[in-house]
Amino acid sequence: MSPRGYRMGQRQAEVDETRARIVAAARAHLAETGAVSPDAVARRADVARATVYYQFGSKVGLLEAVCDALAAQGGMARLAEAFTLADPWAAVDRFVEVMGGFWAVDRVCTRRLRAxxxxxxxxxxxxxxxxxxxxxxxxxxxxxxxxxxADAAHLLFVLTSFETYDALAAEAAAEPEGDLTAAVPAVTRLVRAALGADRAGA
Incomplete structure (x- = not known):
C-alpha cells in the first residue's frame, strides 16, 4: 500500500471510530435522560459540537444513525429470511423471532426513544x-x-411492536428488566392465535 493510501485508510478508520463513539454516546445519553441533545452528546463523546453536525447533519441524522446501529446489532438483516421461507407460517414465526431479537438489543434506550x-x-x-x-x-x-x-397485517404489526414484547417479557422473565427475547414464545402464540393458525391447521 502506498503511503497516501495508508494515510487515507487511517483517516477513514479515525472517522469511523469517532462516528461510532458519537452514536454510543447518543444511546447512553438517551437511555439515561430520555432526551437527544447534540450538545450533550458531543460533550459525552468528547468531540466538538460541530463534529456531531459534520458527521450526521442534524439531530434527525443522529437519530437515524442510532436506529441503524440498533438494527445492525439486533440482527435486523436476518429479517429478509422471513420473506424467503416457503411456509407462510414459518415466515411469520421468523418475523416474530427476529423482531424480538431486535427489540432486545437495548431495551431501555428503545423504550426512551419510543416514548x-x-x-x-x-x-x-x-x-x-x-x-x-x-x-x-x-x-x-x-x-x-x-x-x-381482514385485519391480519394490522394485528401482526401491533403484536410485533416493542411495547408488546416489553410488556410480555416482564411476565416471562424472572426480572422485570430481563432479556426481552423471553417474550418471543408468548408473542408467537398470540400472533398464531390472532391470525388463525389453528383454523389453518398450521
Whole structure:
C-alpha cells in the first residue's frame, strides 16, 4: 500500500471510530435522560459540537444513525429470511423471532426513544418511518396466509411492536428488566392465535 493510501485508510478508520463513539454516546445519553441533545452528546463523546453536525447533519441524522446501529446489532438483516421461507407460517414465526431479537438489543434506550417520539416531532418522524417498514413487511407476510382475517397485517404489526414484547417479557422473565427475547414464545402464540393458525391447521 502506498503511503497516501495508508494515510487515507487511517483517516477513514479515525472517522469511523469517532462516528461510532458519537452514536454510543447518543444511546447512553438517551437511555439515561430520555432526551437527544447534540450538545450533550458531543460533550459525552468528547468531540466538538460541530463534529456531531459534520458527521450526521442534524439531530434527525443522529437519530437515524442510532436506529441503524440498533438494527445492525439486533440482527435486523436476518429479517429478509422471513420473506424467503416457503411456509407462510414459518415466515411469520421468523418475523416474530427476529423482531424480538431486535427489540432486545437495548431495551431501555428503545423504550426512551419510543416514548420521546410522542413528545418530539423530529423523533416521531424517525420512529414512524421505521414502523412503516415493519407495517409493510407485516402486510407482505400476512398476504401469504390462507384465510387470514381482514385485519391480519394490522394485528401482526401491533403484536410485533416493542411495547408488546416489553410488556410480555416482564411476565416471562424472572426480572422485570430481563432479556426481552423471553417474550418471543408468548408473542408467537398470540400472533398464531390472532391470525388463525389453528383454523389453518398450521
Amino acid at each position: 420521546l417520539a410522542a413528545l418530539d416531532d423530529e423523533v416521531g418522524r424517525v420512529i414512524a418511518d421505521r414502523d412503516a417498514r415493519r407495517r409493510e413487511g407485516a402486510a407482505v407476510l400476512t398476504g401469504r396466509l390462507p384465510d387470514a382475517p
